[in-house]
Amino acid sequence: MTLAISDITKRFGNLVANDDISLDLGAGTLHAVLGENGAGKSTLMKILSGVFSPDAGSITVDGAAIKPGSPRAALAAGIGMLYQEPLVCLPFTAAENFRLGSRRSVRTARDDLVDTSRRFGFRLGPSVLARNLSIGERQQLEIVRLLAAGVRVLILDEPTSGITADQRQTLFAALRRLAAEGLTVLFVSHKLAEVNELCRSVTVLRRGRVVGSSALPRPESELVRMMFEEGASLPARSPVVARGGVVAELDSVDAGDGRTGIRGAHLRIRRGEVVGLAGLEGSGQSALLRALAGVAPIRRGRFRIAGRDMIGRRQRSFAESGVALLPGGRLEEGLLPGLTIAEHLALAAAPPWIINWRDAQARAVEAIAAFRIKGRADSTADELSGGNQQRLLLSLLPARLQLLLMEHPTRGLDLDSASYIWARLLDRRRDGTAIVFSSADLDELLTYADRVIVCFEGRLIAERTASETSVDEIGTLIGGSVAVGAL
Amino acid sequence: MNRQRVTSLLAPVAVALVATVGLLALADAPPLQALGLIGEGAFAGRGRVADTLMAWAPVAIAGGGLIVTFAAGLWNIGVEGQMVTGAIAASAVARSLPGDRPLVITLTVLAGVVGGASWGLIAGLLKVKGRVNEIFAGIGLGFVAQAFATYLIIGPWQRAGVASTSGTEPFRQETWLPTVGGTRLAPIALTVAVLVLLGIRLVMRNTRFGLRLRAVGSNPASAALLGVPAGATTLRAFLVGGGLAGLAGALLVTGIQHKLVPAIGGGRGFLAVLVVLLAGSRVWVVGLIALFFAAISVGSSQLQLRLNLDSSLGSVIQGLLVLTAVLYGGWRARRERSAPAIAPAG
Numbered sequence: 001m002t003l004a005i006s007d008i009t010k011r012f013g014n015l016v017a018n019d020d021i022s023l024d025l026g027a028g029t030l031h032a033v034l035g036e037n038g039a040g041k042s043t044l045m046k047i048l049s050g051v052f053s054p055d056a057g058s059i060t061v062d063g064a065a066i067k068p069g070s071p072r073a074a075l076a077a078g079i080g081m082l083y084q085e086p087l088v089c090l091p092f093t094a095a096e097n098f099r100l101g102s103r104r105s106v107r108t109a110r111d112d113l114v115d116t117s118r119r120f121g122f123r124l125g126p127s128v129l130a131r132n133l134s135i136g137e138r139q140q141l142e143i144v145r146l147l148a149a150g151v152r153v154l155i156l157d158e159p160t161s162g163i164t165a166d167q168r169q170t171l172f173a174a175l176r177r178l179a180a181e182g183l184t185v186l187f188v189s190h191k192l193a194e195v196n197e198l199c200r201s202v203t204v205l206r207r208g209r210v211v212g213s214s215a216l217p218r219p220e221s222e223l224v225r226m227m228f229e230e231g232a233s234l235p236a237r238s239p240v241v242a243r244g245g246v247v248a249e250l251d252s253v254d255a256g257d258g259r260t261g262i263r264g265a266h267l268r269i270r271r272g273e274v275v276g277l278a279g280l281e282g283s284g285q286s287a288l289l290r291a292l293a294g295v296a297p298i299r300r301g302r303f304r305i306a307g308r309d310m311i312g313r314r315q316r317s318f319a320e321s322g323v324a325l326l327p328g329g330r331l332e333e334g335l336l337p338g339l340t341i342a343e344h345l346a347l348a349a350a351p352p353w354i355i356n357w358r359d360a361q362a363r364a365v366e367a368i369a370a371f372r373i374k375g376r377a378d379s380t381a382d383e384l385s386g387g388n389q390q391r392l393l394l395s396l397l398p399a400r401l402q403l404l405l406m407e408h409p410t411r412g413l414d415l416d417s418a419s420y421i422w423a424r425l426l427d428r429r430r431d432g433t434a435i436v437f438s439s440a441d442l443d444e445l446l447t448y449a450d451r452v453i454v455c456f457e458g459r460l461i462a463e464r465t466a467s468e469t470s471v472d473e474i475g476t477l478i479g480g481s482v483a484v485g486a487l
Numbered sequence: 488m489n490r491q492r493v494t495s496l497l498a499p500v501a502v503a504l505v506a507t508v509g510l511l512a513l514a515d516a517p518p519l520q521a522l523g524l525i526g527e528g529a530f531a532g533r534g535r536v537a538d539t540l541m542a543w544a545p546v547a548i549a550g551g552g553l554i555v556t557f558a559a560g561l562w563n564i565g566v567e568g569q570m571v572t573g574a575i576a577a578s579a580v581a582r583s584l585p586g587d588r589p590l591v592i593t594l595t596v597l598a599g600v601v602g603g604a605s606w607g608l609i610a611g612l613l614k615v616k617g618r619v620n621e622i623f624a625g626i627g628l629g630f631v632a633q634a635f636a637t638y639l640i641i642g643p644w645q646r647a648g649v650a651s652t653s654g655t656e657p658f659r660q661e662t663w664l665p666t667v668g669g670t671r672l673a674p675i676a677l678t679v680a681v682l683v684l685l686g687i688r689l690v691m692r693n694t695r696f697g698l699r700l701r702a703v704g705s706n707p708a709s710a711a712l713l714g715v716p717a718g719a720t721t722l723r724a725f726l727v728g729g730g731l732a733g734l735a736g737a738l739l740v741t742g743i744q745h746k747l748v749p750a751i752g753g754g755r756g757f758l759a760v761l762v763v764l765l766a767g768s769r770v771w772v773v774g775l776i777a778l779f780f781a782a783i784s785v786g787s788s789q790l791q792l793r794l795n796l797d798s799s800l801g802s803v804i805q806g807l808l809v810l811t812a813v814l815y816g817g818w819r820a821r822r823e824r825s826a827p828a829i830a831p832a833g
Contacts, residue, residue: 295711316714324712333708333709335706336709336713343698344713346698347713347715348714354694355698357693
């Protein structure tokens with residue numbers, strides 16, 4: 001089966017997201033699509049899977065054109081997409097999810113699910129509720145479902161965020177096997193190492209155009225040069241700054257819901273230090289950050305910020321104590337869809353009764369320049385790309401902070417945006433701001449944190465100095481294997 | 488953009504008119520004549536213009552309040568009940584308070600605001616503290632308000648000698664809004680309505696409260712992180728929305744009915760919900776659509792007089808209008824589905 005993408009163009013207003021893109025893929029290809037944020041990867045994939053319809057161009061499978069803009073037609077033609085957040089119905093069991101959209105009987109569905117899973121080394125219990133599956137397992141479920149639906153072209157969008165090293169190896173093995181069986185695999189990722197490891201060829205997009213293609217593997221520096229015009233460099237390890245006094249003290253803290261909550265947490269955070277939280281999605285990092293921010297109540301234990309007892313206080317007094325949270329769901333938890341950049345800045349500036357819009361406008365223009373946000377003062381938050389939403393969130397932070405808490409600060413961002421954002425964040429350490437952040441990207445944790453704390457099943461199980469540990473060690477720890485040095 | 492706005496307003500009106508013509512033809516009425524009669528009934532002569540404007544004022548005022556609650560993401564279906572409690576509170580003052588006209592009228596109207604606001608506050612507290620969806624709270628509280636009005640009319644406030652659901656004894660003339668030109672037009676009601684709309688426009692555009700309302704309406708969790716007191720803002724939205732509905736109820740008592748009747752809201756609150764549903768947060772559009780609806784309500788009485796058609800045909804036209812507008816909005820959203828929720832811009 002061959003997939004031909006011919007002369008695809010897609011505009012959003014003045015922006016040309018895809019500019020005359022063509023791509024031919026034969027059966028059994030493992031092909032990567034690389035590009036920085038806003039390069040047009042997601043748009044192209046959504047056109048392929050029928051979510052968007054292109055302004056010009058066509059997609060053919062084995063020479064037959066597919067009706068554009070119809071996910072159903074794409075699926076019928078054998079094109080299936082695995083989204084970053086797998087599209088499973090959480091209240092359904094694995095088998096029920098597997099049956100969705102097919103005509104299988106309940107029993108055949110169970111049997112097929114078990115058979116197909118086993119074939120790829122996935123361990124999916126058919127009667128487990130999807131909500132109790134990890135992100136990696138949901139992904140496996142979705143892959144199995146798409147295969148059972150007869151998919152011959154499998155598109156994966158950033159599939160390795162939030163899954164374990166083991167699950168990644170299982171996924172890659174499955175994808176290699178599928179390619180060997182004649183499936184076409186299209187792999188979208190920012191992670192150069194993974195692309196090099198898995199794929200045999202790559203197409204690089206920049207500003208909506210194809211700017212290069214190559215066989216893989218290839219040195220990462222060359223791939224970086226293709227993705228960026230100026231040739232951004234890989235980030236360097238940040239220097240450890242001298243630590244000051246204690247900003248936050250946690251003792252025996254329980255917070256959050258049972259399964260994803262945190263129990264018995266002890267933690268000291270010093271002025272000017274950067275603490276990285278490692279762990280699988282839902283191991284307690286999120287609950288810990290939310291408890292520190294005063295968003296989730298602390299059920300038990302002691303918590304002080306700069307010596308002040310914070311138990312039972314409202315979120316507002318946390319903000320007054322100089323605590324801020326950058327949540328992982330930028331548009332869902334941090335920004336206001338439909339409101340403009342100027343309106344966000346006006347709100348964050350704690351305005352008087354009557355708002356001076358001229359001031360707010362000026363502040364927005366300033367922030368756009370200072371944080372290099374690609375947007376205008378009257379652009380709404382939902383119109384911005386993920387990277388620019390993160391920059392907007394950063395511009396909303398108060399000037400002086402004691403404690404800055406972040407979930408996945410650079411998730412989904414390209415290297416250039418990520419190192420820019422980190423440079424801005426690390427600047428804050430000079431004023432004594434302590435930073436605590438969680439990330440699924442172990443390289444990011446080791447690059448920017450002074451020390452890394454590993455969360456496992458709601459407990460802080462280990463702590464390592466970033467300069468004295470390795471991706472391998474942390475990777476093993478987040479799976480729950482603690483050797484020496486447990487907290 | 489502006490042209491698009493105009494189209495989005497006029498297209499559904501055109502479709503609704505075509506549907507209405509079809510409907511009138513089905514009812515064996517000459518469609519164009521019927522539409523002409525509605526226009527005539529609403530605007531031919533000072534008396535009818537006065538009636539149309541007096542029908543407009545309460546809908547516009549309640550609509551102004553609904554802009555506030557809608558901005559905060561709240562479906563304040565309880566507006567009809569808040570109108571009734573406003574009318575009850577106004578009646579309580581009007582029937583018992585002695586004194587001259589300016590003072591009594593001021594206090595009556597203020598009592599209406601308080602009555603509506605208190606009912607709104609209850610819905611707000613149920614929402615914020617009790618996590619009761621405001622739609623259900625609104626419907627429930629509406630029933631209570633309606634029943635309470637009926638109880639007062641046939642019970643403690645009944646007419647001398649007769650317990651009748653046709654209403655209380657008319658209140659004394661000092662509580663009536665002054666009218667002009669031998670019509671039923673009360674300039675005070677009209678002025679209040681215009682001031683309310685202008686005030687809402689000012690609040691929504693230029694105040695911290697307006698911005699906070701929109702922040703909470705957009706995303707309460709984000710708003711809280713940005714320092715907006717989400718619960719308090721929601722309560723204030725209910726206070727304002729309820730207060731303005733109560734004001735509308737008070738004007739119905741002092742400007743139109745001059746007594747308390749059961750179901751004094753007469754569906755005007757629900758009509759205001761539809762108006763705001765169509766107009767969104769655009770204040771002048773709320774005023775305009777409210778006027779259009781008021782004209783249909785007043786004008787359709789002519790259908791009965793002249794063509795022997797039931798005047799409820801006016802409500803059918805209003806309903807058709809809302810349905811087609813909502814359908815048109817949905818259809819456009821479907822067509823624009825290919826536009827991204829997040830523009831991939833760098």
